Amino acid sequence: MILIVAEHAGGMLAKSTLEMVTAARDSGREGPITLLVLGQGVAAVAKEAAAVADQVLVADLPALAAYNAEVWAAATAQIAREGEATTVLIGGSRSGREYAPRVAVKLDAPYLEDAIKLTASGDALQAQRYTYLARVTETVEASGPVIVVSVKPGSFAPAAPAAQPGEEYDVELELPTPRVEVTGRSVEKTSRVALTEADVIVTGGRGVGGAENFATYVEGLADAIGAGVGATRAVVDAGWRPYAEQVGQTGKTVQPQAYIALGVSGAVQHLSGMGKSKNIIAINKDAEAPIFKVADYGIVGDVNQIVPALI
Amino acid sequence: MKILTLVRQVPDAEARIKIQGQAVDLDGTTVVIDGMDEYGVEEALRLREAGVSVEEIIALAVGPKRNEDALRTALAMGVDRAIHVETDEKYDAVALSRIVAQVALAEGAELVLVGGQEADWDSQALGAASAERLGWPQLTWTNELKIEGDTLTGRHDVDDGNESFSATLPVVVTTQQGLNEPRYPTLPNIMKAKKKELRKDGAGAYNVTPTVKIVGTEIQTRARRNTMIDGKDPQAAAQQLLELLRSEAKVIA
Ligand SMILES: Cc1cc2nc3c(=O)[nH]c(=O)nc-3n(C[C@H](O)[C@H](O)[C@H](O)COP(=O)(O)OP(=O)(O)OC[C@H]3O[C@@H](n4cnc5c(N)ncnc54)[C@H](O)[C@@H]3O)c2cc1C
Ligand SMILES: Nc1ncnc2c1ncn2[C@@H]1O[C@H](COP(=O)(O)O)[C@@H](O)[C@H]1O
Numbered sequence: 188m189i190l191i192v193a194e195h196a197g198g199m200l201a202k203s204t205l206e207m208v209t210a211a212r213d214s215g216r217e218g219p220i221t222l223l224v225l226g227q228g229v230a231a232v233a234k235e236a237a238a239v240a241d242q243v244l245v246a247d248l249p250a251l252a253a254y255n256a257e258v259w260a261a262a263t264a265q266i267a268r269e270g271e272a273t274t275v276l277i278g279g280s281r282s283g284r285e286y287a288p289r290v291a292v293k294l295d296a297p298y299l300e301d302a303i304k305l306t307a308s309g310d311a312l313q314a315q316r317y318t319y320l321a322r323v324t325e326t327v328e329a330s331g332p333v334i335v336v337s338v339k340p341g342s343f344a345p346a347a348p349a350a351q352p353g354e355e356y357d358v359e360l361e362l363p364t365p366r367v368e369v370t371g372r373s374v375e376k377t378s379r380v381a382l383t384e385a386d387v388i389v390t391g392g393r394g395v396g397g398a399e400n401f402a403t404y405v406e407g408l409a410d411a412i413g414a415g416v417g418a419t420r421a422v423v424d425a426g427w428r429p430y431a432e433q434v435g436q437t438g439k440t441v442q443p444q445a446y447i448a449l450g451v452s453g454a455v456q457h458l459s460g461m462g463k464s465k466n467i468i469a470i471n472k473d474a475e476a477p478i479f480k481v482a483d484y485g486i487v488g489d490v491n492q493i494v495p496a497l498i
Numbered sequence: 499m500k501i502l503t504l505v506r507q508v509p510d511a512e513a514r515i516k517i518q519g520q521a522v523d524l525d526g527t528t529v530v531i532d533g534m535d536e537y538g539v540e541e542a543l544r545l546r547e548a549g550v551s552v553e554e555i556i557a558l559a560v561g562p563k564r565n566e567d568a569l570r571t572a573l574a575m576g577v578d579r580a581i582h583v584e585t586d587e588k589y590d591a592v593a594l595s596r597i598v599a600q601v602a603l604a605e606g607a608e609l610v611l612v613g614g615q616e617a618d619w620d621s622q623a624l625g626a627a628s629a630e631r632l633g634w635p636q637l638t639w640t641n642e643l644k645i646e647g648d649t650l651t652g653r654h655d656v657d658d659g660n661e662s663f664s665a666t667l668p669v670v671v672t673t674q675q676g677l678n679e680p681r682y683p684t685l686p687n688i689m690k691a692k693k694k695e696l697r698k699d700g701a702g703a704y705n706v707t708p709t710v711k712i713v714g715t716e717i718q719t720r721a722r723r724n725t726m727i728d729g730k731d732p733q734a735a736a737q738q739l740l741e742l743l744r745s746e747a748k749v750i751a
Pocket of ligand 1: 391392393394395396418419420421422433434435436437438439449450451452453454455456457460470471472473476488489490491533534
């Protein structure tokens with residue numbers, strides 16, 4: 188079987204799960220597409236999952252109320268073994284990429300990370316991925332009885348429901364006791380669309396000129412057009428915006444339909460997080476700013492003057 | 499406690515990347531110690547400076563000759579000694595974790611510091627894979643770390659924000675922006691570092707084979723329109739942009 192560990196949040200199946208289903212369907216790998224739903228109070232998620240899968244395995248347990256790398260790895264590896272999975276797909280989220288390597292080691296399997304394309308080639312599986320700060324696309328190959336893959340969010344179209352919903356089965360798990368105690372949590376709250384799911388993103392850089400200007404111009408424009416808000420590291424380091432909004436190598440990777448960069452120079456580390464956006468629009472007062480090299484549309488001008496004219 | 503901290507030498511972010519045949523060719527490219535690894539080295543030094551009883555800090559690099567420079571940088575920053583498993587083989591994280599685990603056990607390390615992600619390969623996998631091999635817990639994307647006795651506390655980034663944590667050594671920790679500001683090696687320390695031990699191991703002793711093969715390498719650049727608009731007249735520029743977004747890019751209705 189092809190085992191996919193469903194990603195879900197707030198009682199709903201995440202878009203990334205539907206994307207993994209497409210990755211599995213198009214991969215040419217054989218076996219029923221099996222979604223594994225781990226969590227507590229996940230009946231509704233399992234039902235959603237059944238719409239796109241051949242079968243759904245559900246573990247609805249108090250011990251799965253909160254994510255833990257070792258617990259998720261143990262659960263996934265156990266189900267992969269019992270179901271003789273040939274392929275295990277895990278979301279390319281921060282948590283997914285944190286426990287996927289553990290699953291690979293447990294299964295003594297190769298691990299292909301952050302795949303943007305998957306193609307079976309005989310017994311082997313080939314994956315494409317971005318390397319060198321997203322400037323290079325590499326094709327990697329692994330073979331063996333089972334291969335673990337993490338799938339980059341936003342790289343596959345979300346799957347449409349299957350002709351017939353899959354069967355749901357409860358599974359029993361042997362889980363380890365978490366060894367990392369979570370003593371506090373701070374959750375990013377935003378009233379706006381999540382950065383990684385936004386169709387349009389407005390990002391502000393140091394050129395915006397300050398926290399107040401950021402609120403006026405970047406948030407102002409974003410709210411006027413229903414976009415998500417991003418920031419460069421320079422802006423985060425300056426304390427104008429929270430780290431949650433940082434786009435780039437050490438922040439989030441996004442690929443919206445339109446990415447609007449205001450007062451952003453376009454450093455390689457920033458480009459690596461947004462360079463795959465469909466359309467890039469840049470406003471910068473320096474005609475030589477590197478951001479213009481990757482821009483579809485660029486305005487050479489002052490953010491403080493152009494943005495008010497846009498809103 | 500002994501600390502093992504991993505380092506690599508990677509292309510400078512600004513360096514141009516070129517391809518030769520099926521692989522990225524680093525000949526003539528400026529290479530530097532990975533920024534994520536500097537955080538690890540710095541953190542090990544700071545733990546010691548903060549009074550944690552740190553018997554020894556050992557830096558480890560696996561890879562071709564150029565990684566020696568990353569180890570020299572780590573030594574100059576202040577680690578006690580270095581191990582270079584010299585090989586031209588490209589190991590994937592799952593394979594590499596076998597070497598890391600063997601070294602960690604042989605050296606009796608209780609804390610392994612690993613970069614959050616490589617600047618070049620970005621697999622974000624070595625920390626977790628090594629932790630699994632060692633049978634240890636892991637803390638990834640760590641931006642705050644404290645050790646008291648054998649208790650490790652701190653804060654790290656998770657999917658939707660960050661968490662404070664507590665765990666017991668031994669642990670694998672991966673680094674994240676914000677953990678610290680790495681120091682620059684001073685001239686006297688660079689001189690002192692020359693006398694520190696840098697052990698060379700062959701990869702053969704570790705009996706590891708890669709599990710992932712690179713079969714193609716491409717530099718793909720998306721063609722961009724590069725339509726430039728003069729912003730001297732802000733009103734006109736804004737109108738022109740909106741029109742293009744509507745009629746050409748079709749991103750607004
Ligand atoms: C290991 C590492 C990881 C990193 N990770 C990230 C990351 O994840 N994300 C990230 O963003 N950066 C990252 N960086 C930092 C990156 O190298 C840049 O320093 C950063 O992106 C610059 O941010 P900026 O464009 O806001 O600022 P600057 O580079 O200072 O650019 C400001 C721009 O605004 C323009 N400007 C000024 N005033 C105006 C005005 N009135 N109107 C219009 N334009 C104006 C200027 O011409 C300039 O181009 C990382 C760096 C390292 C070393
Ligand atoms: N060949 C290597 N030698 C030493 N450390 C490495 C090597 N490869 C990866 N690492 C470490 O693992 C971190 C993350 O790498 P990765 O998980 O491959 O993205 C790097 O920042 C290094 O700290």
